[in-house]
Amino acid sequence: MLKYLQEYRSPKDALRLQEKIRRLPLNGRRITLMEVCGSHTMAIHKFGIRELLPETVRLISGPGCPVCVTGMEYIDTALALAAQQGVIMATFGDMVKVPGSRSSLQLARSEGCDVRVVYSTLDALKLARENPARPVVFLAIGFETTAPTIAASLLEARRQSITNYSVLVAHKTMPPAMRALAADPGIGVQGYICPAHVSAVIGWKAYDFLPQEFGVACAVTGFEPLDILQGVYLLLRQVIRDEPRVDNEYSRVVSPDGNPAALDMLKEVFEPCDGNWRGVGMIPGSGLTLRSSWREYDATRRFAVECPPAQEPPGCICGDILKGRRDPVHCRLFGTVCTPEHPVGACMVSAEGTCAAWYKYR
Amino acid sequence: MCVAIPMKIQELRENNLCVAEIGGVSREISLMLLPDARVDDYVIVHAGFAIEKLDEKEALATIDLFRELDESLRMDETDHE
Ligand code: SF4
Numbered sequence: 247m248l249k250y251l252q253e254y255r256s257p258k259d260a261l262r263l264q265e266k267i268r269r270l271p272l273n274g275r276r277i278t279l280m281e282v283c284g285s286h287t288m289a290i291h292k293f294g295i296r297e298l299l300p301e302t303v304r305l306i307s308g309p310g311c312p313v314c315v316t317g318m319e320y321i322d323t324a325l326a327l328a329a330q331q332g333v334i335m336a337t338f339g340d341m342v343k344v345p346g347s348r349s350s351l352q353l354a355r356s357e358g359c360d361v362r363v364v365y366s367t368l369d370a371l372k373l374a375r376e377n378p379a380r381p382v383v384f385l386a387i388g389f390e391t392t393a394p395t396i397a398a399s400l401l402e403a404r405r406q407s408i409t410n411y412s413v414l415v416a417h418k419t420m421p422p423a424m425r426a427l428a429a430d431p432g433i434g435v436q437g438y439i440c441p442a443h444v445s446a447v448i449g450w451k452a453y454d455f456l457p458q459e460f461g462v463a464c465a466v467t468g469f470e471p472l473d474i475l476q477g478v479y480l481l482l483r484q485v486i487r488d489e490p491r492v493d494n495e496y497s498r499v500v501s502p503d504g505n506p507a508a509l510d511m512l513k514e515v516f517e518p519c520d521g522n523w524r525g526v527g528m529i530p531g532s533g534l535t536l537r538s539s540w541r542e543y544d545a546t547r548r549f550a551v552e553c554p555p556a557q558e559p560p561g562c563i564c565g566d567i568l569k570g571r572r573d574p575v576h577c578r579l580f581g582t583v584c585t586p587e588h589p590v591g592a593c594m595v596s597a598e599g600t601c602a603a604w605y606k607y608r
Numbered sequence: 609m610c611v612a613i614p615m616k617i618q619e620l621r622e623n624n625l626c627v628a629e630i631g632g633v634s635r636e637i638s639l640m641l642l643p644d645a646r647v648d649d650y651v652i653v654h655a656g657f658a659i660e661k662l663d664e665k666e667a668l669a670t671i672d673l674f675r676e677l678d679e680s681l682r683m684d685e686t687d688h689e
Contacts, residue, residue, distance in 0.1 A: 366656025
């Protein structure tokens, strides 16, 4: 069946969709659409989607890269934990290069800390099983796509009575962030390209409040070029007709109510809290924290670590970039002082970061 | 880090695990988040977990939607002639 997926990249159909978009009666109207998923940001740059759209249609990137929106104080805490006696720090690969206020995990590793990159939380759990005398701390970041995999690892840890496994939690949830950005008049988002795999977990109905309360158009789309073009087409059609709703272009994966098993696990282990988004600030109800029945797995409770207040790098405008207010080229460090090899700010670190995507496909 | 890829389930194993394949590469994947997945299902895999099924019918229907677009476009084009 995967050969059908090739058809989602058909250049011929892409041109036809482009033509269809160009024929929409935009009448010179300026329309701003925002994608809030790092993988969409990458795909849009990789396939040159911007260049295919009418000039009056602006695509801006939101805070969709989980690594980029993780607060600097979190990195500082992770570094302090990694420096504790005997600790094995397990993490997804893209956290390793993220600069904290004073160092990064990569640097810490070169200074002797035991930092291991894992593909899955179950690999981290395996590390804990194989090293019973050493505490294993997993860096639990990511949106609703990733958070259930951390919840699953905690359920497994409890089932297998693995007691040397803990997590440093900074999960974020998308709808409250989309609410905050929709309510910000300085941004002026008229339509959202809704995240694909976050939606696989939470379901497309989770965005109903955006058209209803804010009149913002929504379309859930996949990551292939035709998915994105079709999504843009659906959004523009909603705006032109002034009929905001949630269109689901990615119906091959996303259902109205999401994945019940994943949602149950999320609910069992986590509860909502306020979330601190790097560059954006505190957004009410946009974070996840361990429920009291799971706090024994909270790394900050097992180790007493204290960090001085975090310091953002001078000159970095990640905050404005994560809100779609400015583009990376407006940063005077972009491409000169700040590159993927030597990232200054968070948006350059992860491949899904807006600055990294601009740099790679410039 | 949100990378998720479609894989095909080849074999179910104990403890909610399975072996899934893409492009000739197989690996062990957890089905904890998708307990009703079966052999031959295509699933979206994120960080070692299957998070949702890939529905073949819907995949084809979406392509049909692109095709429908083709036809309406062609109609437009005849209009212009
Ligand atoms: S280019 Fe670098 S310093 Fe400038 S905003 Fe992006 S990440 Fe920050």
